Amino acid sequence: MAMLTVQEEIYKNTNKNVPLDKLVEALIGVNREERLRSRESIIRGLLPCDRWERVKELIGANKTTRKVQDLVVYIMWNGFIETIWRERCNKVTEWEREHGIDKKKKRSRLAQGNIKLMDRNSKQEHADNRRELGRLTNAISFTECLIRTQPRG
Numbered sequence: 001m002a003m004l005t006v007q008e009e010i011y012k013n014t015n016k017n018v019p020l021d022k023l024v025e026a027l028i029g030v031n032r033e034e035r036l037r038s039r040e041s042i043i044r045g046l047l048p049c050d051r052w053e054r055v056k057e058l059i060g061a062n063k064t065t066r067k068v069q070d071l072v073v074y075i076m077w078n079g080f081i082e083t084i085w086r087e088r089c090n091k092v093t094e095w096e097r098e099h100g101i102d103k104k105k106k107r108s109r110l111a112q113g114n115i116k117l118m119d120r121n122s123k124q125e126h127a128d129n130r131r132e133l134g135r136l137t138n139a140i141s142f143t144e145c146l147i148r149t150q151p152r153g
Helices: 002-014 020-027 032-043 049-059 062-098 103-111 120-149
Strands: none
Touching: 002 020, 002 049, 002 062, 020 049, 032 062, 049 062
């Protein structure tokens, strides 16, 4: 489903009908190791440069390649959140209910000093730092891909 959306975006921007199997091979890989590495990177909001170079070979257009990059990361990251992370959260919540763990019990553990809390400002600062780190990582990754794909002359 996700790759069909990417395929449509490519066609819309370049009028090239890239075969779905070639697109999957270029973005995700063919063997188990490549697929795992690609999925892990996508969950982090990145994709290995060699993957983008393969997509660029299929598409040929820089602007479209960037759009495809953003689209793939967005679709697959959201897929991870929907299918894996939410399911995990639901299971943890269900397990806590079955074992009688409620907010009161969690807070009592906090009060006993077993778990340390960050104050609100520290939490916000931590979240801001993580967002900034994510932006920088994406920018660096994309720049490295561009540098590697530029013709040397």
